[in-house]
Amino acid sequence: MPTPSAPPSVSSDTSARSALRRARFTIVLGAYNGEKWLADQLASYKAQTDTAWDLWVSDDGSTDATRDIIRAFAAEVGPDHAVRLIRGPGQGFATNFLSALCHPEFPAGPVALSDQDDVWHPGKLAHARAGLGTGGPVTIYGGLLRMTDAGLQPIGRSHPPKRPPGFGNALVQNVVSGNSLVLSPGALALVRRVGVPAGVPYHDWWLYQLVSGAGGSVVIDPRIVVDYRQHGQNTMGAHRGFAATLERAMQVLGRDYGSWIATNIAALQAAENELTRRNRARLRALTAVPVRPGLARMRAFARAGIYRQTRLTTLALYIAAALGRV
Incomplete structure (x- = not known):
C-alpha cells in the first residue's frame, strides 16, 4: 500500500x-x-x-x-x-x-x-x-x-x-x-x-x-x-536513465527553469495565507535574497531546505543559484 x-x-x-x-x-x-x-x-x-x-x-x-x-x-x-x-x-x-x-x-x-x-x-x-x-x-x-x-x-x-x-x-x-x-x-x-x-x-x-x-x-x-x-506530441515526454538526469541538470542551469521558479514563487506568495507557518518562513527566506550572482542566493536555498531528487540535479540547482539563474 x-x-x-x-x-x-x-x-x-x-x-x-x-x-x-x-x-x-x-x-x-x-x-x-x-x-x-x-x-x-x-x-x-x-x-x-x-x-x-x-x-x-x-x-x-x-x-x-x-x-x-x-x-x-x-x-x-x-x-x-x-x-x-x-x-x-x-x-x-x-x-x-x-x-x-x-x-x-x-x-x-x-x-x-x-x-x-x-x-x-x-x-x-x-x-x-x-x-x-x-x-x-x-x-x-x-x-x-x-x-x-x-x-x-x-x-x-x-x-x-x-x-x-x-x-x-x-x-x-x-x-x-x-x-x-x-x-x-x-x-x-x-x-x-x-x-x-x-x-x-x-x-x-x-x-x-x-x-x-x-x-x-x-x-x-x-x-x-x-x-x-509517447507519440511526439506530448506536452511533456518521459525522462529515463542517466542521460535524462544529465539533461535535467542542464535544464536547471537554463533560463526557462529560473522563469518557472519565479512564476511559481509569485503564485505561492499570493496564496501565502494557506501555507503553514514553517513553509511561509521558508518561502520568505528564499525570496529575501535577490536573484543575482553570489553565494548569498545559494545560502538562501540551503536555509530554506531546497532539494531536488538526485545529487547531480541538486548540485546543478545550487550552482544555478550561485550564478543568479534561479
Whole structure:
C-alpha cells in the first residue's frame, strides 16, 4: 500500500475518511484535438474496478472531432456516469486544468486528473481511493507510469522518488505526475480557495507545491497505474536513465527553469495565507535574497531546505543559484 511522504501537519479526520470511502470521483479530462487518442482513454475509464466516477471534459478549443467523441461517450455511458463538457479558457494546458477545478459548478469530492492520450490501468481509481485514505484530509496522490510507444507497446517505466516529497522539493521540482494525480476533497477545496494563479507553467507542479506547502500529505503509490503514451506530441515526454538526469541538470542551469521558479514563487506568495507557518518562513527566506550572482542566493536555498531528487540535479540547482539563474 502507498504511504504518505511524512506525517501530515493537517490532522487526520475520521469522518473525512468515511466520506471518502463513499464519494464519487470526478475525472477531469483536459482535451485539445485528441480525436486520435481519446477512444483508448475513454475505454479505460469504463474498465475501472471502482465504478463510482463522473467526467468533466474541459475542451481547450479543439478543431477536430474531440467534442463529438465526448458527446457520443456521454450517450454511451448513460445515467451511470454524468459527463459534462465545458469550454476551456484557451490559455494552455495548465490553465485548462486549473480553471476546470475552479469552475463555479464543479462538484465537491475527490478528483482524478486525466490526459487525453494515456490509458488508465483498471485499478487506478481504486488504488487512488485507498492511497488518499492513508493521508490526512488534504492529500495529493500520484502513481507510477509505464511508458509506451504510440501503439501502446511498453518502452520503459517511471520509478518512485529517491527522496521524500515535500515543500522543499516542490519549490524546485515536481514528482507527482499530472496524468496519475488525484486530489482529496480537502485538497480540492484548498485549490478552489486559492483560485487559478497567473501563468504557472505546469498544473501538476503547482498542485504539488500548494498541497505540500499547506501541510498536506503527498502519497506516491509504488504501483504503475497509467500507460503513458509517447507519440511526439506530448506536452511533456518521459525522462529515463542517466542521460535524462544529465539533461535535467542542464535544464536547471537554463533560463526557462529560473522563469518557472519565479512564476511559481509569485503564485505561492499570493496564496501565502494557506501555507503553514514553517513553509511561509521558508518561502520568505528564499525570496529575501535577490536573484543575482553570489553565494548569498545559494545560502538562501540551503536555509530554506531546497532539494531536488538526485545529487547531480541538486548540485546543478545550487550552482544555478550561485550564478543568479534561479
